[in-house]
Amino acid sequence: MTMPKAPISARRAAVLLAAAGFAVALPAAASAETPTPSPGAATVNKAGTSFLTAAGISPGQPVRVGASVGDYLYWSFTAAAGDTHHVAATVSLPAAASRKGDSTWTVEVFDGLRRRQACVAGAQTPVASKSAATVELDCELRQVRSWAEPWSGDPLPGTYYVRLSGIELPEQELGLPIEVSLLVGVESDGDTEPEGGNLKEPLVPAVNPGKVLAGDPTASTPDPAAAGDEEDGWFDWVRWPSLSSRWYWTIGGGILAAVAGVVGFALTRPRQRVG
Amino acid sequence: MMIKRRIPIVLLGLSAALTTLGVPPAHADEHETEPVEPPKVELVLDVSGSMRAKDVGGRSRIAVAQEAFNDVVDALPETTDLGIRVLGATYGGDDKKLGCQDTQQLVPVGPVDRVKAKNAIATLRPTGFTPVGLALREAAKDLGTGETTRRIVLITDGEDTCAPPDPCEVARELAAQGTHLVVDTLGLIPDEKVRKQLVCIASATGGTYTSAQSKEDLTRRIKQIVERAKDTHTKTPAKVAGTDVCAKAPVLTPGVYTDRERFEEHRWYRIPVQPGQELRASVSIGLDRPLNRDYGVLLRATATDGRELVRGNDAGSGRTDVLSTGLRWSAAEDDEDEVEDDDKGGLFTDSTEKAPEPAVVCLVVSNSFSAKAGAGQAPGMPLELTIDLVDASPAPNSPGLGRGWVLLGVLILAGLLSGLIVGWLTRWWVAVWRTR
Numbered sequence: 001m002t003m004p005k006a007p008i009s010a011r012r013a014a015v016l017l018a019a020a021g022f023a024v025a026l027p028a029a030a031s032a033e034t035p036t037p038s039p040g041a042a043t044v045n046k047a048g049t050s051f052l053t054a055a056g057i058s059p060g061q062p063v064r065v066g067a068s069v070g071d072y073l074y075w076s077f078t079a080a081a082g083d084t085h086h087v088a089a090t091v092s093l094p095a096a097a098s099r100k101g102d103s104t105w106t107v108e109v110f111d112g113l114r115r116r117q118a119c120v121a122g123a124q125t126p127v128a129s130k131s132a133a134t135v136e137l138d139c140e141l142r143q144v145r146s147w148a149e150p151w152s153g154d155p156l157p158g159t160y161y162v163r164l165s166g167i168e169l170p171e172q173e174l175g176l177p178i179e180v181s182l183l184v185g186v187e188s189d190g191d192t193e194p195e196g197g198n199l200k201e202p203l204v205p206a207v208n209p210g211k212v213l214a215g216d217p218t219a220s221t222p223d224p225a226a227a228g229d230e231e232d233g234w235f236d237w238v239r240w241p242s243l244s245s246r247w248y249w250t251i252g253g254g255i256l257a258a259v260a261g262v263v264g265f266a267l268t269r270p271r272q273r274v275g
Numbered sequence: 276m277m278i279k280r281r282i283p284i285v286l287l288g289l290s291a292a293l294t295t296l297g298v299p300p301a302h303a304d305e306h307e308t309e310p311v312e313p314p315k316v317e318l319v320l321d322v323s324g325s326m327r328a329k330d331v332g333g334r335s336r337i338a339v340a341q342e343a344f345n346d347v348v349d350a351l352p353e354t355t356d357l358g359i360r361v362l363g364a365t366y367g368g369d370d371k372k373l374g375c376q377d378t379q380q381l382v383p384v385g386p387v388d389r390v391k392a393k394n395a396i397a398t399l400r401p402t403g404f405t406p407v408g409l410a411l412r413e414a415a416k417d418l419g420t421g422e423t424t425r426r427i428v429l430i431t432d433g434e435d436t437c438a439p440p441d442p443c444e445v446a447r448e449l450a451a452q453g454t455h456l457v458v459d460t461l462g463l464i465p466d467e468k469v470r471k472q473l474v475c476i477a478s479a480t481g482g483t484y485t486s487a488q489s490k491e492d493l494t495r496r497i498k499q500i501v502e503r504a505k506d507t508h509t510k511t512p513a514k515v516a517g518t519d520v521c522a523k524a525p526v527l528t529p530g531v532y533t534d535r536e537r538f539e540e541h542r543w544y545r546i547p548v549q550p551g552q553e554l555r556a557s558v559s560i561g562l563d564r565p566l567n568r569d570y571g572v573l574l575r576a577t578a579t580d581g582r583e584l585v586r587g588n589d590a591g592s593g594r595t596d597v598l599s600t601g602l603r604w605s606a607a608e609d610d611e612d613e614v615e616d617d618d619k620g621g622l623f624t625d626s627t628e629k630a631p632e633p634a635v636v637c638l639v640v641s642n643s644f645s646a647k648a649g650a651g652q653a654p655g656m657p658l659e660l661t662i663d664l665v666d667a668s669p670a671p672n673s674p675g676l677g678r679g680w681v682l683l684g685v686l687i688l689a690g691l692l693s694g695l696i697v698g699w700l701t702r703w704w705v706a707v708w709r710t711r
Contacts (some may be wrong), residue, residue, distance in 0.1 A: 046506055049457075050481060051559060051599065051659070052531070053424075055506065066495060068485040070474070072596040104593075113601025114557040114661075116589055147671055150553065150603035151585055167593040174474055175462060175486030197671030205557065206663045209422075209513040210530020213547075246676035253683045257690030264694020268702055 034138075035086045035185020037062040047073035047164075047180070051114060052207065054161055059085065059186035069094065069103075070174040072165045077184050081146035081157050081192040081199075085109075085184055086122075089137040089164055092179040096131050100170035103128050107137040107182075108165075112158035112203030117141055125167065137164070143189070147197025158203030190245075312423045314504045315356045315384055317414045318344065318497070321431035323363035326401035328432070328464075332489060336432050336463050337401050343493040344396045348389055350498055352505050358384030358417050359392065362410040363403040374404035375437035384417050407435040407442040411476075415449045415456055422511055424455045426482075426504045428497060432463040434472050443475035444651075447563060450480045451535060451654035455511040458482045459500045461493065479563045481596065481657070512659060517542030521579060521637035529663045535655035536560065538646060544638045546662055550606060553667040557587075557601030558640050561657035565647040572598045577637045584636065590643075597659075598642075605667035606634060 038060030047065045048054040054074035057063055067073055079085060089107050093099070106125040109117040122138030141155060148154035164180060326337040344359070351357055359382040366377040381395045411427065418425040435442045449456050459482040460473035470486065477484040483500075487493040512531035518524045524543040536542050548554045558574045571590035577583050587602035640658060 046503065048506075049483060049503070050597070052512075053503075053506075066499065068483060068496070071483050110599065111601075112557075113555055113587075113603065114559060114599035115587060115601045147668060149670070150605055165595065167595065169594065172467070172470075174470060175465070175484045177485070177492060194671055198668065200553075200668045201665035203555070205555075205661050206529050206531055207510075208530050209510050210515075210532050210662060211513065211528045212515055212532075213526040213528055246678045249678035249682060250676045253677070253686035256683055257686040260687040260690030261694035261697075264691040264696075265698040265701075266694075268695055268698025270702070 034088050035060070035183050037183055044075075047075060050074060051110075051161055051205075057184065059083075059184045061184075063180070063182040065180050067178050067180055068174075069166060069169060069176045069178055072163060073180060075162045075182065075184075076159050077162070078202075079144045079155070079157055079160050079186075080188070081144050082189050084143045084187045084189070085141045085160070086186070087137075087139045087141070087162055087182070087184050088122075089180060089182040091128075091135045091137070091164070092181075093128055093133060093135060094173065094176035094178060096133070098173070098176055099130050100172045101130055102168075103135075103166055103170065103173065104168035105135050105137055106165060106167045107139050108163045109139060109141060110161040110163070111155060112160070112205050114161070114205075115153055117155060117160070143193075145194070145197075146192040147194055147199055156199055156203050158199075159205060312421050313354050313356045313386075314423065314426075315358075315418050315421070316426045316428065316501055316504045317358040317360055317384055317417055318347070319360045319362065319410050319414050319427055319429045320344070320399075321363060321405055321407070321429075321433065322361045322399050322401055323403055323405040323431075323433060323436070324401050325405075325433040326463075330464055334490075335401075337399065339490045339493065340430060340463065341396050341399065343490055343497060345393055346494045347497045347501060348387060348392050348396075351387055351389075351501065355501060355505050356385050357387045357392075357501070358382055358414075359395070360410060360414050360417060361399060362407065363401075363405050364399055366403040368403075371404065371437070375406040375409065377403050378406055378410040378413055380413070380417055384419075404436050405431065405433050406437040407431060407472075407476075408438065408440040408445040411442060411445050411449065411458065412440075415452075418456070424457060424504075424511060426500065427456065427458045428461065428500050429458055429473070429476065430461045430463065430493070430497075431469065431473070432465070434466075434468045442472060443479055446476040446479040447651075447654065450563070450657065455533075456480060460484045461496060462486045463493065464488060478596075481561060481563070515544070515660070517544050517640065519543065521545060521577070521581075521639070524637060527660075527662050530661075532660040532662070534658045534660065536640060536642060536658045537652055537655040538642070538644055540655065541639050541641045542658065544640075544660065544662075546636050546638060546664070548604075548606070548634050548636050548664065550634070551667050552664050553603055553605035554636055555601070555603050555661075555663040555665065556638055557599060557661045559597040559599035559659045560640075560642055560644070561597045561659070562595060562644070563656055564650040566650065567645045567647055568592050569643075570598060570645070571643040572600055573641045573643075574600050574602055575639050575641075576602055576604050577639065579635050579637060601661075604636065 041061040044055060044057050044061055044063045045065055046055045047067065049072060051074060054076040057075050057077050059077060063075065087107055087109060091105055104125055104127045111117055119139035120142055121140040123136065124139050126135050126137060128135035144155045144157055148156055164182065320340060322337065327335055329335045331339045358380065360378060360380045362378040364377065364379065366374045368374065382392045411429070414427045446458055458476050458480040460477045462469050462473050465473065465486050474484045485496045487496060512533045515525050515527065515532040515534050517534050519541060521543045524545045526545045526547065534542060546554055554576065556574065558572065560572050569592045571588060573586065573588045575583055575586045585602050585604045587600040589598055589600040591598055644656065646652065
């Protein structure tokens with residue numbers, strides 16, 4: 001039996017296919033580029049002065065606002081699981097003639113529970129020299145998780161607060177006019193960790209005034225809905241993986257493997273000599 | 276060919292997976308809290324003798340202030356209630372006692388009659404003393420008490436000449452009264468003393484300080500503050516007083532609260548949490564007075580027996596307005612099971628099955644601030660507490676499944692190899708069978 005010719009080209013095709021598959025498999029590294037404003041986004045000309053009064057912005061929307069040295073400026077934006085945010089700000093400082101020394105500026109990000117969020121890259125607290133006309137601030141955040149344990153400080157979907165302020169300023173410079181421009185950029189990647197977890201409610205803080213209850217809290221009636229979910233269903237002993245994209249990947253992979261098996265089997269079959 | 280037909284199925288699966296990731300949550304809905312009251316602002320203008328100085332681009336300070344006021348009145352949003360109060364405008368004598376009572380409301384807080392307001396502004400002539408403290412107190416009275424934030428814009432060129440009361444102390448005292456009052460200050464060509472005083476007043480109430488060197492500075496800033504009053508007037512958080520032990524602590528429901536906490540003080544609150552609920556709490560402590568450089572805030576959730584459940588903390592150094600932290604807590608599922616097992620005591624009876632009791636979680640806020648020499652202890656520093664109760668988010672479980680292109684590649688290679696091996700084995704077996 002001589003080696004059939006057609007299967008060779010089929011083999012080559014298979015190799016090419018596999019190579020192509022691996023080329024796609026290389027993950028695109030999260031780039032830390034400076035965010036650019038999205039086309040057509042209206043410029044926001046305001047800033048809040050506290051967590052409760054933070055001015056709402058959306059990623060890609062440029063902010064330009066006049067302020068004074070010593071102000072604490074607050075903005076808030078909304079994040080979804082899989083987002084990686086990048087906050088970039090520029091502060092135009094007062095004229096050098098009225099300046100008295102170096103100043104340190106900071107951009108801080110807090111989540112919906114006012115917990116400080118880490119910046120993984122960027123000049124978060126730059127120092128402006130006495131003669132500098134502007135100072136650039138930059139903070140790249142971690143990717144927003146879809147779920148995290150209550151005890152962890154991982155970034156979760158919900159509201160995020162940005163606070164821009166001077167942390168070390170010459171006292172004589174307080175009150176002088178500055179101009180602040182800020183932009184929040186976002187890169188979304190559907191690949192969220194941990195897979196299949198989700199936060200029932202995003203971290204959006206309460207804003208209405210609360211009410212103090214009188215009397216003993218233990219005497220309040222329990223929620224009937226919460227009481228009756230101890231039902232034994234079928235197959236409860238099986239910990240079914242929750243519905244997630246992993247199901248599709250695994251099923252798709254199985255199908256592809258079966259197809260590849262059939263192809264492999266076909267490759268070894270001697271060519272039928274018809275006529 | 277078959278492979279090509281399968282790929283779209285995988286892609287279809289992927290896109291379906293992406294849609295299950297959900298839509299981004301909405302902003303904290305501002306309309307939900309739409310207050311019934313219009314935003315209320317009062318401008319407090321110093322018309323003391325020093326306003327005569329002609330040093331704002333060759334013009335007198337009062338003329339510049341009058342012009343700026345006119346611009347602000349012209350640009351006033353329809354919905355904003357504006358009032359104007361002056362100090363040092365009428366008494367020209369030398370009696371300090373009389374001069375320090377000299378403050379009048381020029382335009383009452385309400386919808387503004389533009390012509391009337393401008394006429395009133397035009398009649399102002401720089402005259403007397405500078406009773407800033409008294410004017411602030413009166414302005415707070417003018418604005419009244421209500422459920423939304425009030426703003427005072429203080430415009431002055433000289434320091435208070437009537438202390439006591441020290442205007443900064445007055446500001447702190449007003450802020451502590453519970454009405455959410457913010458004082459923004461503007462210094463017109465300020466000297467060092469004025470700047471220090473105005474910065475102190477602003478930081479005591481969470482306001483801003485601006486030094487205005489020109490008419491443009493002044494107009495732009497007042498307009499911005501009046502606009503801000505419209506944009507950011509929120510319902511005032513509920514006032515609460517935490518106690519020093521959990522057992523007597525006030526019981527809170529979801530919402531925003533304010534309190535005051537002194538140095539080294541612990542403030543306790545209680546929150547009933549139903550099974551299956553998650554407690555979310557955050558706290559901010561305002562730095563409203565001169566403090567030593569390093570500081571921290573700690574928020575702990577404990578069970579009623581004092582066992583710590585979870586904590587949130589933050590620390591810092593240097594200049595800042597508030598220091599905040601937060602925490603989440605929900606009863607672990609395992610905990611509930613344990614409790615149930617204990618109840619049953621090994622007997623399989625249904626009689627022990629009863630509605631689960633809500634757990635009471637104690638929250639305690641403590642701080643590690645320390646006062647600089649001269650900074651008062653009372654009233655405590657402003658504390659803002661946010662409580663929320665939502666459905667608990669249980670831990671995800673997706674074991675045994677994989678994802679990613681590498682997984683697909685490995686599966687395809689494994690399939691191909693096993694197909695080849697099975698094929699060769701079959702051929703070999705057929706060949707052996709044939710030779711027999």
